[in-house]
Amino acid sequence: MSIQTVVTTPFADQKPGTSGLRKKVRVFQQDHYLQNFVQSIFDTLEIPANAVLTVGGDGRFYNKEAIQVIIKMAAANGFVKVLVGQHGILSTPAASNIIRKYQTFGGIILSASHNPAGPDDDFGIKYNTSNGGPAPEKITDAIFAKSKTISQYKIVDLPAVDLSSVGVTTLDGFEIEVIDAVRDYADLMEQMFDFAAIKRWLAAGHRLQFDAMHAVTGPYAKEIFGHRLGASADCLMNCEVSENFGGGHPDPNLTYAADLVEIAYGAHAPDFAAASDGDGDRNMILGHHFFVTPSDSLALIAANAKLIPAYAKGLSGVARSMPTSGAVDRVAAKLGIDCYETPTGWKFFGNLMDAGRVTLCGEESFGTGSDHVREKDGLWAVLCWLNLLAATGESVESLVRKHWQIYGRNVYSRHDYEGVPTEQANAVIAHIKAQFNSLPGQVFGHYTVKTVDDFSYTDPVDGAVSTGQGLRILFACGSRVVIRLSGTGTEGATIRVYLEAFTEDAAQQQMDAQEALAALITVSNQISQLPQLTGRQQPTVIT
Ligand code: G6P
Numbered sequence: 001m002s003i004q005t006v007v008t009t010p011f012a013d014q015k016p017g018t019s020g021l022r023k024k025v026r027v028f029q030q031d032h033y034l035q036n037f038v039q040s041i042f043d044t045l046e047i048p049a050n051a052v053l054t055v056g057g058d059g060r061f062y063n064k065e066a067i068q069v070i071i072k073m074a075a076a077n078g079f080v081k082v083l084v085g086q087h088g089i090l091s092t093p094a095a096s097n098i099i100r101k102y103q104t105f106g107g108i109i110l111s112a113s114h115n116p117a118g119p120d121d122d123f124g125i126k127y128n129t130s131n132g133g134p135a136p137e138k139i140t141d142a143i144f145a146k147s148k149t150i151s152q153y154k155i156v157d158l159p160a161v162d163l164s165s166v167g168v169t170t171l172d173g174f175e176i177e178v179i180d181a182v183r184d185y186a187d188l189m190e191q192m193f194d195f196a197a198i199k200r201w202l203a204a205g206h207r208l209q210f211d212a213m214h215a216v217t218g219p220y221a222k223e224i225f226g227h228r229l230g231a232s233a234d235c236l237m238n239c240e241v242s243e244n245f246g247g248g249h250p251d252p253n254l255t256y257a258a259d260l261v262e263i264a265y266g267a268h269a270p271d272f273a274a275a276s277d278g279d280g281d282r283n284m285i286l287g288h289h290f291f292v293t294p295s296d297s298l299a300l301i302a303a304n305a306k307l308i309p310a311y312a313k314g315l316s317g318v319a320r321s322m323p324t325s326g327a328v329d330r331v332a333a334k335l336g337i338d339c340y341e342t343p344t345g346w347k348f349f350g351n352l353m354d355a356g357r358v359t360l361c362g363e364e365s366f367g368t369g370s371d372h373v374r375e376k377d378g379l380w381a382v383l384c385w386l387n388l389l390a391a392t393g394e395s396v397e398s399l400v401r402k403h404w405q406i407y408g409r410n411v412y413s414r415h416d417y418e419g420v421p422t423e424q425a426n427a428v429i430a431h432i433k434a435q436f437n438s439l440p441g442q443v444f445g446h447y448t449v450k451t452v453d454d455f456s457y458t459d460p461v462d463g464a465v466s467t468g469q470g471l472r473i474l475f476a477c478g479s480r481v482v483i484r485l486s487g488t489g490t491e492g493a494t495i496r497v498y499l500e501a502f503t504e505d506a507a508q509q510q511m512d513a514q515e516a517l518a519a520l521i522t523v524s525n526q527i528s529q530l531p532q533l534t535g536r537q538q539p540t541v542i543t
């Protein structure tokens with residue numbers, strides 16, 4: 001194989017966000033753009049002899065082209081082998097599993113998660129380390145620094161590799177192994193959950209509806225729910241992967257998974273409905289005419305974890321991102337285990353899991369997972385719920401309501417304002433920051449401001465400090481408003497407003513979240529002046 005050294009010049013915009021580098025496909029299609037970023041990753045790493053790289057993506061437009069480039073660059077940069085998902089496809093949690101199971105040096109995952117796909121839409125790339133998790137900030141910062149000074153990249157002259165069938169191709173000593181990652185992943189799930197009990201639950205006439213949203217989990221769902229658990233074909237919808245995700249927005253929430261929501265709230269609603277996102281790491285859980293917030297889902301799984309074989313011995317600890325509600329904190333307190341509060345981004349959980357400090361982690365952004373891999377895991381969360389339903393014989397709604405009776409309810413909602421011009425979004429943040437000194441002690445209706453700050457986090461394992469992670473307005477009654485800008489968008493800014501109020505009052509526990517939070521929303525707008533500064537009266541998405 002002849003290694004070519006190609007002269008290039010830096011792009012200024014290759015700074016990884018919350019979860020890797022995400023840009024429009026057209027940005028990635030510029031000459032050298034992808035190559036520069038991949039070389040910046042490789043230049044940041046100390047690649048040992050005999051290193052193997054895992055490569056795969058969510059199957060979106062440009063996935064195939066990018067994988068061929070990465071394979072050629074891996075060969076030129078000292079890797080001896082790549083493990084690639086069949087057709088170049090690996091869900092994000094399956095990729096994490098492959099890195100761990102086959103102990104590869106690391107992995108490159110091609111995904112823009114739940115963002116729409118297609119020639120005019122989004123693409124993304126991120127590097128995961130040998131623990132299977134997203135690279136921590138010190139690595140992503142170093143990659144960005146390299147990308148600003150890069151002057152050349154290395155690539156070999158190889159014919160395009162056929163990724164359609166499982167097997168090994170050897171070219172001049174460099175191996176490309178195409179693997180069936182669905183089987184590895186399904187095997188892992190079967191070891192963790194009580195498949196026999198779930199099978200019985202389904203066979204007893206309970207109904208499940210799963211929506212893969214035309215994205216990566218389709219083949220996994222068919223194997224796990226269909227083949228291994230015996231669910232009928234009509235339980236599985238949108239399970240064919242398409243390069244533009246069926247033209248949809250594969251984000252499993254009440255707005256973008258509208259078809260599933262209609263079924264779950266319809267006349268023939270199933271007992272349990274769930275969806276996963278573009279790359280398979282997110283989940284949405286619904287019962288019969290009932291929505292479970294991701295924060296409650298995490299808390300409930302933690303509280304009942306012993307009913308799941310993989311966690312029968314209990315949990316070492318739990319973690320949640322700062323904007324996620326404190327519901328899981330209450331469970332941790334009762335269980336007598338530690339609960340960590342991290343910035344937004346799954347990468348912050350990796351150290352805690354590696355150090356054995358936490359077993360379960362979750363985020364309000366529809367991410368839940370455990371230390372079985374180092375990514376959040378959509379299908380794993382669905383199986384947690386199925387296992388709990390099968391083990392208890394309860395409905396989703398009764399499980400949640402009983403949970404609230406025991407622990408109280410953290411009434412919670414997130415309001416997103418998408419596509420806001422960056423200057424306006426920055427103005428909202430600046431307006432709140434300007435009140436940092438004056439807000440404490442101020443009274444707004446029933447709410448008295450206790451403290452205001454910009455969240456910062458010191459990693460308890462390696463001492464790394466992350467600042468500027470979101471504005472928190474904490475009220476004396478325990479309610480809070482968190483405001484931050486999304487780090488995963490590709491156009492303009494998205495302002496996220498997270499609202500949370502705690503209640504032990506049984507009557508208030510029955511209330512609709514928007515109703516229960518109405519007064520807090522008014523106060524939030526008063527403080528942030530968001531409607532005035534952005535001209536937006538209503539959020540784009542409410543979850
Ligand atoms: C991705 C990350 C999550 C994060 C979410 C929202 O899914 O993996 O860890 O919570 O994006 O991030 P954002 O910055 O858009 O709020």
Ligand code: ZN
Nearest residue numbers: 113114279281
């Ligand atoms: Zn995702």
